[in-house]
Amino acid sequence: MSTQPSTFGAHAPEALDARALFATLAGLCGSFVAIGLARFAYTPLIPPLIQAHWFTASQAVTLGAANFAGYLIGALLGRPIAHALTNRHALRLLMLAATAAFFACAFPLSVSWFFVWRLTSGVAGGAIMVLVATSILPHVPPARRGFVSGMIFLGLGLGIAASGTVIPWLLRHGLRDTWIGLGVLALVLTAISWFGWPRGDAPAAPQHAAAPRAGHAxxxxxAFALRLLYAQxxxxxLGLVPAMVLLVDYVARGLGHGAATGAHDWVLYGVAAIAxxxxxxxxxxxxxxRAAWRVALLLQALAVALLAVSSQTWAILVATLVLGAFTPGVVPLALxxxxxxxxxxxLEQRAAWSRATTAFALFQALGGYGYSWLFAHSHENYALIFACGAVALTLALLADVFLNRREA
Structure with a gap:
């Protein structure tokens, strides 16, 4: 019988070998490019796009929404793409598509051209979100999956931080050079990840695991617990969108602290997102x-509620840190x-994660448009929007506490 390990960590269940670490790095690069940069780097680029007369204000907002729509499409198509190409080839192709979108956006040939490429970056992001962790975690010892999933989705936090730090520096060289710079960065990260993706599917489960068990889907x-998780x-x-969309505007205009203070608050949000x-x-x-998920829901609900009831500087800072940390932090917890x-x-893990990602993407888009409508028709009532987010998170926590009792 061969003594060579067939999967990551076969001889040391608590350790990560070189292949597992390389795969983790590839996953970090994937979430950094397709989610962190493709989504969050666009927010600080909206004012320069308008000022440079590339697009009108309404067109810039519409192009931003294209990424959300693409994300939903990608969440639905991720598994079929992987089934047709294998996970490794699918992830490589999606990384290239996201990278190409950055270079294409450096040339605003038309609104339609820009929309297609923003949509493409969203599709790549949604599909990568579905595939990236489920391609890697089955090869990782169970006791280390929390650490590895955290490292994979660290890319989201790095993207948020980059949107407040790297983008302003790139803009000194011009708007077109900024898009090209983002494309070069994405290309480097794609090259780093190229050989890191696991070659094969997940290792087969032990024979005894095929027996009927409570943990079978x-x-x-x-089945009830999974449906509850999708809803949560x-x-x-819905709870995170208010801060993602309105936090900077709330600090800058709502509290009258100015755009510079709002930008600094977004950088703090990004720093928290890294951790x-x-x-x-x-x-x-x-x-x-399960326990960490409950704590996350509780802390997020308190943070968003704090934004709704207090305008004190300390309250804004606390809420910014908590929500910045959990914007990417809830992803490894849900997974x-x-x-x-x-x-x-x-296979069921991948299917369940695809459904969860789709639910998140759908309600993220609905929340974005719904909160925008409510904001416009409530005379820009920031507290009302934050209160809605707090209610959504509170209901999710109460559902976990009370409805999951039937498991016992």
């Missing part, structure tokens, strides 16, 4: 994903919760 208990993840999107996935992943490894509920069925 077909069991009523597990969707509610989490969020790692801290959440490590916490989940220690206390379990890890799925792995807890379906511990041995890798």
């Amino acid at each position: 077909d069991s009523p208990r597990t 993840y969707a509610a989490n999107a 969020g996935p790692i801290v959440c992943g490590q916490a989940a490894d220690r206390i379990g994903f 890890g919760r799925i792995h807890e509920l379906v511990p041995h069925d890798h």
Whole structure:
């Protein structure tokens, strides 16, 4: 019998070997390019796009929404693309598509041209979000999956931080050079990740794992818990959107602190986002994903409620740090919760994560448009929008506490 390890960490369940670490790095690069940069780097580029007369204000906002629409499409198409190409080839292709979109956006040939490429970047982001972790985590020892998932989605936090730090520096060289610079960065990260993606599918589960068990996706208990998680993840999107969309505007115009203070607050949001996935992943490894998920819902609800009821500087800073950390931090927690509920069925893990990502993407888009309408028709009532987000997160927490009692 061969003594060579067939999967990552075969001889040391608690350790990560070189292949696992390389795959983790590839996952970080994927989330950085397709989510962190493709989505969050666009926000600070909207004013320069308008000032440079590339697009009108309404066109710039519409082009921003194209990425959200593409994200939803990508979440739906991620698994079919991987089925046709294999996970490794699909992830490589999607990284190239996201990279090409940056270079294409450097040339505003028309609104339609720009819309197509913003939509393409969103499709790549949604599909990568569905595939990236589920291609890597089955090869990682269970005790280290919280850490690895945190590292994978660290890319989201890096993208948020880059949107407040790297983009202003690139803009000194001009708007076109900024898009090209983002494309070069994405190309470098794509090259780094190229050989890091796992070659094969997840290792087969042990023979005894095929027996009926409570953690099988077909069991009523597990099916109910998964449906509840999808609903909670969707509610989490509704809770995060107000801060993602309005936090800077609230500080700058709502509180009258000015655009510079708003920009500094966004940088703080990004710094917290860098730490969020790692801290959440490590916490989940220690206390379990279910407990960490509940704590995340509670802290987010309190943070958004704090924005609704207080305009004190300390309250804004606390809320910014908490929400910045959990914007990417909830992703490894939700994914890890799925792995807890379906511990041995890798195919069902991927299907469940695809459904969860789709639910998040759908309600993120609905929340963005719904909150915008409510904001416009409530005479720019920031407190009302934040209160709605707090209610959504509170309902998600209460559902987890009370409805999950039937598991017991």
